Amino acid sequence: MTERRGGALEGIRIIDLTQMLAGPFCTQMLADHGADVIKVEPPQGDSSRGLGPFRADDETRRIGGYHASVNRNKKSIVIDLKAEEGRALLRRLVRSADVVVENYRARVMDRLGLSYESLSEDHPALVYAAIRGFGDPRTGESPYVDWPAFDVVAQAMGGLMGITGPDAKTPIKVGPGLGDIIPGAFAATGILAALLRAKMTGKGQFVDICMVDVVLSVCERIVHQNSYAGVVSGPEGNQHPILTPFGVFPASDGFVSIGAPTDEWWQKICRLIGRDDLLADETLATNASRTTNRERVIAIVEDFTRTRTKKELLEIFGGRIPFGPVYDIADIVQDPHFAMREMIVETTDPTTAAPVRLAGVPIKFTETPGRVWSGPALPGQHTDEVLCAAGFATDEIADLRRRKIVQ
Structure with a gap:
């Protein structure tokens, strides 16, 4: 946990409690630029691990392409947060971190006794970010706050799907999971803004990212077209409604x-x-x-x-x-552009012999460039390393493993 990575975020430690796409994309962005991201997984692992596609020589089926694409440069530790001792262990890790990121449904972490308010009692400078389909009541109520949501829901209700399609009658989902990925990028921006504030004042805060809100914000044209011209926008095909050609x-x-x-x-x-x-x-x-x-x-x-x-x-x-x-x-x-810009990179995957290719780091710096340090980790691959660095004794870690509090 002390290796020098360089990068603009070197020295920032993040506890990553996220799964699937939006949250992992956010924390990967930060990891790419040097943040020490500790991915805390449940005993069954991140639910994206089994989605594939898998390499032909991968017999473990624990790291598919989906998971690898948003979980490089991270360390994995497995903790059973349903166990009281597991929650106490997480609290201990959080004390030495700058940021916690999670994308559970509203109030899940509250019920576990791991709410922002609870964790910040011991750590006033903590930045706590949550990515949810319909936001968190801390910043604004929603009638849908308890609803689960994925990318397709955010695209639909945020307006993106409503202006995408071959004709006015046929809405179509955008190919990549932009209803997850864009909120993840917004979350990274929010975290960095809150971190800057915390470094200046010593006071952290709760960062609330609502997936549907974010999608609406990037579809802003539908709002001003309605406000200024009374237009209710529909699918636009492959042309632009106000620019030609x-x-x-x-x-x-x-x-x-x-x-x-x-x-x-x-x-x-x-x-x-x-x-x-x-x-x-x-x-x-x-x-x-x-x-x-x-x-x-x-x-x-x-x-x-x-x-x-x-x-x-x-x-x-x-x-x-x-x-x-x-x-x-x-x-x-x-195309030589992508090679010269290092936007297709090779890295290792512990489940397969040959290197794997991933999309590179799109935010470029002259002095502290981000990069791909490591590929995706196996679940719990860094448990001993993380706990030793946090002050746990070897026999203590062994006992936690024996009782399946950690893996």
Whole structure:
């Protein structure tokens, strides 16, 4: 627990009581930048461990791709929090930590006697962050506060699903679990803000992240469109409701994205596609007029893109207007950008012989860069290390193991 990792958060210790996606994504972000994250798992392990996919040579089925993708750079300790001695052990660990993060349903930790108020009695500077589907009563009541929630619920009720889909009648879930991942990133931001305050004042606080609230905040356009124009937004397909051209267009071998709504960009498109005749067309001169005539603009651009490959379009548009091919992972791993930016990284996984690839660290620093120090851990892999560092004697740890308080 004392190794030098470097990173902007070196010296910050976090007790991670989270499972599945939102909470682990949050704590992984902090671990990537040097925080000492101690993942406290129940005896059965994080519920994401069994989800897969698994490597062919993995006979343990204890670290799948899902789990690995959000639990690198952490240490794992298994504690039975249903046992009184397990809860006392956690309290002892919290005293030497800066942050506690959990994503249980509201009041679960309160019932265990591990509430923010209880833990902060012994540790006034503690930052305690909770990620829940509908928030925590400490910062604002909700009629749904006791409801369980996952990504799909947050996407649905936060408004994201309601503006995503091929047509006005067909809402569609966004592919990645943004209803979890974005709240996790917001939680990391909230934790850092509260930590900064605690370092200045000596006073910690409770950080409440409501998944549905976060999704609404990143869908803010639906609010201002309603407030300013009385519009109830619906699924928008692959185009933008107020910017034109701005969306996805067909190529002969896939799709490309073009985001060029300013008049200057539009003029460049006209020249690049050999349609100088459109430069004098007043009905397409401004973004507002192009949006009014959206179908015509889209047809003009599609007529050009659909007869050319993504590579040909890249050569025509790349660097000249906001443009990018629609990539899948096979494209991404071959593109030099992601290699040069270290966004596909290799690390170890104790359940498989060959290295595994994970997404890299997207927040870059010049002086204290984050990095992947270690892959995901087996459940309880660091129990002895963590407890020894916390002052537990060897025979005491052995007794806790014997009685299955820890693993």
